[in-house]
Amino acid sequence: MKKFKAILVTDNEGEFELLKKEIPFEDLPDGEVLIRVNYSSINYKDGLALNGNKGKVIRKFPMVPGIDLAGVVEESSSIDFKEGDQVVATGSGLSETVWGGFSEFARLDSNKVIHIPKGIDLKRSMAIGTAGFTSMLCVLALEKNGINKEKNVIVTGAAGGVGSIAVAVLANLGYKVTASTGREENISFLKNLGAIDCISRENLMRDSKPLESATWGGAIDTVGGEIISTIIAQLDRNSSVASCGNAGGINLNSTVLPFILRGVNLLGIDSVNCEYNLRKEAWSRLERDLPLEKLDSLSNLISFEELLDESKKILNGSIRGRTIVKIN
Ligand SMILES: NC(=O)c1ccc[n+]([C@@H]2O[C@H](COP(=O)([O-])OP(=O)(O)OC[C@H]3O[C@@H](n4cnc5c(N)ncnc54)[C@H](OP(=O)(O)O)[C@@H]3O)[C@@H](O)[C@H]2O)c1
Known part of the structure; x- marks a missing residue:
């Protein structure tokens, strides 16, 4: 048999x-x-x-x-x-x-x-995998809802799978990317992927005010908890956060003020049940927008x-x- x-x-x-x-x-x-x-x-x-x-x-x-x-x-x-x-x-x-x-x-x-798109081989398709696919779903969601190119886009849990591919894609698309990480030793890794600066996760992991200084033109959050709450309070007018992860916790403690006074959007990302045409779009955008040398690195x-x-x-x-x- x-x-x-x-x-x-x-x-x-x-x-x-x-x-x-x-x-x-x-x-x-x-x-x-x-x-x-x-x-x-x-x-x-x-x-x-x-x-x-x-x-x-x-x-x-x-x-x-x-x-x-x-x-x-x-x-x-x-x-x-x-x-x-x-x-x-x-x-x-x-x-x-x-x-x-x-x-x-x-x-x-x-x-x-x-x-698999022609420009991506079998091995690289798994360097991408669910994590990279999810990063692209986040980018697509931000694009559909508007990202502000004047301000930085923040990626949290940046040294992880979803985060690192999100940094590489956003930087390649010309956004100014701030990478948030809890591991200082990965700062040069993140800058090599295209982040223009890095902030410690400790800066965001705290009680936030309902509205803080409008800092971010968009955000991809893989961490959840206090971090996403702080980011929502710091989003610029009409900007969005794509929420895809809970590596740091499942809670979301916010107020309606960022939504009603700044028009910010909270975008939920589900890579598991994503519909087929969106899957194809995301893979084709990964072929176009994710530099292979960054993926290999x-x-x-x-x-x-x-x-x-x-x-x-x-x-x-x-x-x-x-x-x-x-x-x-
Ligand atoms: N919505 C979806 O469809 C979807 C798809 C894929 C993944 N996810 C979720 O997205 C998250 C990230 O997935 P991944 O594959 O990228 O995982 P990963 O490679 O482990 O990355 C997670 C990153 O989050 C940070 N982190 C870990 N523990 C933390 C903590 N206690 N507090 C704050 N930050 C912490 C770390 O980044 P730093 O060292 O840089 O701080 C870590 O590298 C997970 O929650 C996963 O379940 C969701």
Whole structure:
């Protein structure tokens, strides 16, 4: 019987069990597109899923975790994909209710699969992964609602996966980017990505007034909590913050004053259930607006064997940029 290697998570009466095992092909769930997975990546949610399913990422057992995958189509019953196509899948329920990318093979419905744009190869598509895709969704949301080019755009959690790609894209688009980080040792890394200055996260992690000096022409926030509350109070007139993360907490303590006196916008970003045309737009904008040398400088490749140890680091905020996992 033909088998493939994967990580499988089971729930035995509340006991979370994680095994690296050989799985028979016939156990792969139904789907139109069979993909030989070359690379996956580590996102914050993967850290949660692999280390006790904290935050309850996995909602159906047994589950192959991994919210991202990139690979080559082996078989397809969909007219949109053919054998040999290079494809990527991010979010879309992977590692939640659909078997994901920490596996040599995956079978998915075609509406979860995207052709990788020609200017991005398989490995780089996973340097991007959910994190980079989310950064681009934030940029698109800010553009649709107006970013003020006169003032700086702030990115929080800037040395992380979403943050570092957001810095590189915004700087390449000509925005003046301020990177907020809690790790001083990453200042030169962030300046090399294009940030014109950096501020310590401590400056924002505090009780804020309802309105503070109008400083930012836009913001991408990956942290939440006190940080996003302070940013809302500091947004310039008609500016927006794209809220995509909660690395620092889920609370949002604000007043209506920034919204009614400065016309600021709070934009919610959901990369998991994002609709197909927006997915295609985001990948095509990543091909155009993310400089490959910057992407390479913020990404790091590990083996399938190193995955579990590395996944612990993302939970304590010690990973810089993006981690690609070589699967096949
Ligand atoms: N909405 C969506 O669809 C979506 C998609 C992807 C990710 N996310 C969320 O976005 C967030 C970032 O994801 P990621 O993959 O970029 O994770 P990551 O690589 O771990 O980056 C998170 C960054 O946040 C900062 N940080 C970590 N712990 C913190 C704390 N306790 N207080 C303040 N700052 C802290 C760190 O940046 P510095 O060292 O620079 O301060 C860290 O590098 C996560 O909450 C993730 O779940 C959401």
